[in-house]
Amino acid sequence: MFDEFEKWKYEYYCRIYGSYNFPNFQGVLLTIEHSKTDPYNPSCLSNQSELIFGNLTTSPNSSLTVLGGSLQSNQIYQFMVYMENRKNSSIQATGYVLVTVDDTHPQLIVIGCVISILCVPNLEYQFVNPTTQVALFAICVGNCINLQSIKWNIYQGSDNSTSSNSTQWTLFNNTILYENIWFFGKNTSNFTATNQLFLNNLQINLWRFEVVYTFLNETSTSALNFIINQPPYNGSCSINSMNGTTTTLFTITCPNWYDEDGIKDYSLYGISIASNRCYQLSLALSSMATQIPYEDAQIAANQLIQCASNVLTAVNGPLQERTSTLDLDYSRANMVPTDYDTDLESAWSNTTNQINSQVTSIISLITSSLNIHLNIGQNSIINTSQTYMSLETISTQSLSNRIVKQIENAQFHIPSDFNLNTNDNSSISLRKWKYTYYCRIYGLYNFPNFQGILLPIENSKIDPYNPSCLSNQSGLIFGNLTLSPNSSLTILGGSLQSNQIYQFMVYMENRKNSSIQATGYVLVTVDDTHPQLIVIGCVISILCVPNLEYQFVNPTTQVALFAICVGNCINLQNIKWNIYQGSDNSSSNYTQWTLFNNTILYENIWFFGKNTSNFTATNQLFLNNPPIDLWRFEVVYTFLNETSTSALNFIINQPPYNGSCSINPMNGTTTTLFTITCPNWYDEDGVKDYSLYGKVIF
Template identity: 45%
Template sequence: FSVDLDGYTFNESNWKYVYYCRIYDLYMFPSLNGVLLSIDDNRTDPLNPSCFANQTRNGTRWKYGTSLKSSLTILANSLQPNQTYQFMVYMENRQNCSTQATGYVLVTVGTIDSQMIAVGCVIWTMCTPNLEFQLVNPTTQVALFSLCIGDCDNIQNITWNIYQGTTNISSNSTQWTLFNQMNINENIWFFGWNTSNFTALNQLFLNNPQINLWRFQVIYGFTLQASSSALNFVINQPPINGSCSISPYNGTTSTSFNISCSNWLDEDGIKDYSIYAWTTDPQERTFISFSSVSIFQVRLPSGDDQTSLLHLIVQIRDTLDCITEYNMSSINVLPDTLGITNLLNNLQSSSNALANDPTIQLLSSGNQNIIGQIIGCLSQQSNKMNSDAIDQAVSSGIPAASISVSQLGSTTSQGSSTPLNATALIQYKKDLNSHANLREYLMTFTTNLDISTSNNIKLQASSLAQLTQATNQLTRTALTLALDKCYQLSLALYSMVTKISYEDVQIITTQLIQCATNILTAVNGPLQQRTDILDLDSSRATAFPTDYDTDLESAWSNPNLFSDGNDFSWETIQQGRNTYYQKQLANQVTTKVNQILSLLTSISNIQLNIGQNLIINTSSTFMSLETISMKSLSNKQVQQVGNARINIPKNFKSNISDNSTVSLRKMSGLILGKNIEELADNFSLGPGP
């Protein structure tokens, strides 16, 4: 048989259960000689009375649900009204007595019947139990949901309150004080204040580091009464007291840099180390690598174009996903132009030359971190070389609109009055196809990489976004591989969205959307005569198929698919073949990209609350996703890129009720026209989470 160590199936028969109770705020748990007295124990502690002190020997105040004692029912009139009790359950595994667990619950006894309200975390891994509290990481948001159990037809209103706590050592209890900044931070730090779901951003914790205990309470108002429930949190302390260093301080994109992190302390244990790099803007950091060990090697992208300076950040994460960021010494990294030149030449040479290339040997290692780093470094250099080549071509009289698609929001090119330089055009196309071959070859190393963890997905999404950035250098094969991988990563992210932080979801979603829109732009470029037809695509489209004699339905043998009206000339047919296959792929890409966007929208909706929005602004796309009430949609102005906006009329009609929440997605991407680049605005409305 096999055991899934990552599974969370609970078998009640595998455990022993012991229950304890105390009168909260007044007494400790009853004990004698340092040993706690369970509710079954007839002995008494004179200093700390039992919750059932008035119980007669023959009376019954509680009962177990089963012979296993896995559940406990407190009978009516067993506890005193207007009093709070704390119950504790101790669990011990029957097969392994060293495996233990302890849980707590606070029960306030009222004088009237009230509905039961349940509260939980949307992302359950972000709320790890810790005795009578839930652990919360100060670097991530807290998203809570609540449910009314039973007869809940007369809910009048819902209100959330936040309390900060201090510990009363003498009574071993917590005193809660209402947090006084809720009003001024509504829809800034706090979202969903009057709904069943509530979200507090990490700014609450980061701006109040002196507060270690927090309570989130929800109150349901009914016609004649109110019911409440709450979750208590304690801040999970991040790793402390360590440092990280790097050597050497100078190198190239082919240099193996050594990173050493030492003396990091955390009571939960260190889970892993992640490296991020940036040049001019710390908000535009690139994910480089992750490691479960404290000493490891990385290959880094080149630094700033002018200074070669590269800034590095290490994230040290504990086993409960609490993070400390450490700024390492900045280093100088130059691009290895000789290395990429040799690689480009070897791709055109014999297979032996390619097999002996040191970069290819590293890519063939199968190591995810190494492959991600190599692809990132090569993509960065190739993207820069492509940008320089386009600038050089335009200065040589080649129209910019015929060889590239400019970035979203960039200034429209005015064109050049320089006469066309035929030699420059030949050189541009030679370099273009050389780099297209490289990108396709690099793409093959991404297909079988593991995508079982958020770090894996994050690294691969970052690599794909960089590798697809030069949309004029992507062959149909490269586009197909990138599209399939982007879709697989989106599915994998969807499967774990309730297990990873909102911040990680943001990072991955941004990269995947950039990848998808890059692919969409690239496949349409040749069709709109905005980018050149690549040699690999042309040769594959016109090559005689190996199954020509056996595949009677082959499109290749039907000239009507490739002609231009009545023009059946050889040149027209050959050009038409490439256009046909490009259109076929474009249709597939459009369908798959829509599926990717739908997946990523659903993923974001799970973690977004009413009033919250997610903005993704990259060189290829702008997307804003928010959850709002239907009532607030009327007369709303939707701002887009630049000065573009959409005005929703005041008398907007819908079959959705005013109190319902809806998801509003605003997206701007590139539509490729023959002579002009336009913004495509996509405005979509759907049910809220």
């Protein structure tokens, strides 16, 4: 990336792609503005006055504009830019772009790599290792209405140096045959080709991935070309010592490796089975999941899931005949000693529970790390003598009558009459619910009520102590869908006062079972500006469980958030995340939020991505601040002339208590019927389910 344009000299060249070489005179390439003529390779332009070069004093020619009408319709041109460092002429770079000229005005389709660092430019191609998958995304820019379909095509390339000095692209014939085997998301905006495409076609070095967007009256395409990056060779690696402990100094040497493109760095893979070390490694994997190939993530996940299994085995007494020892340990770890006030060296430490919780977090982190790389229909399986783990991304439409197979003969069946009543972006059936909306002026008043009964936002009754948000209820429009009345609410412009904060509440009640209820809250700040809309959410959506105006979060899990700017988000200057701790202010019935002071101190320790659209706070934030139950994560987008914010509030989900678990019998074989009872557990929010972990040792 060249971010200091003034350090470079620029020269531009152009040819009619597929028909001619770049124009030259006696073997020397002619720049696009040159007036000389090559009789064998015509110029792209009939008149060089149709060019406009960037005229910055510090960086002349750093941009080139070709005026409309200068190029011929229905023709493909290849432009080349040559850059040379002004201070050191040995530092050079060359870039290419293909331009197709036609008489239509198709939508702009942008195509790129999901894991951006895996697309390393090499002239007009991107490097790709044959052992890694290619995961691509496409975005339609502008007014992209009336989209009918999306389709990805794969082409294999061959050099045609003898006749036209261009690449001949041939459609890969087996795309349909290997759909959902090698290729995933063929008709979506996200497409994945696994490494099996390259490993089973080693003779092919050039590949093109093309996306076709079909609209009602036109078609737009975009493509990305890849060249297989040949592996280094001739080298070897050795390690000294061959054995040791976690304190041993190991020396690894890898001499004599050679690569035509140079060797950027070396990667080392190792194994550790300590619980905390495995957890830290899982955190590291999660933080870099968007920066490494899927195959590397899978290798690391394989080792870490086995590590988690080893740790669980170590605390699993009945299956290792260490019951008496671990029962004593468990008793010590979970019983308050009688001399608690004076015994400062007691074993009251909850060690077993911490390890189990940490293993659960490891599995969650591994799952999220792999899910980033999985497209619709793609799965990842880890199957070793110690563990079996299967992850798959599927559409909601494919759930009906689905059999999910596990290890050996284990499976479960989703019936054919299963009806989720959702689309791919929803998790609730709107038609099953009744909706009631309420509003209050936040921080000043409670929700308006009459004799203790809350007044809906459209009610005309007046609460003299808690004024209505609206002076006129005619400023409301409810969604009038027959199947789902009132499932949406629109407040017309001018209905709310400027420079005021409002809290809206929606109460949902199931039409068939009134005991099933849900309540949601949202804060709305009204001002006279028109800031951009910032959407904030959880990367792992199931970890954000709504509870009134908060999201539940377990203190043993990290919070990974994303933010998206919706609309015309140009002139973005920076992104910043703030963390607040909350305390209830019972006098005014709202929460007092205080900025968490140690954000900078723990940056890249507890907090990651503080100035990006993706932010992570590890569980160390919660574990090291147990008195704090309320947390707010706020993202601030600063544009050239305005600022937009969005926030998500969390409440610590307290663990269940007072219960115990027992197993009968304590020993047995694979055919033994084990009965596990867990009575008397209590949780203020109810116990949703129980998870059982076991291992069969052969």
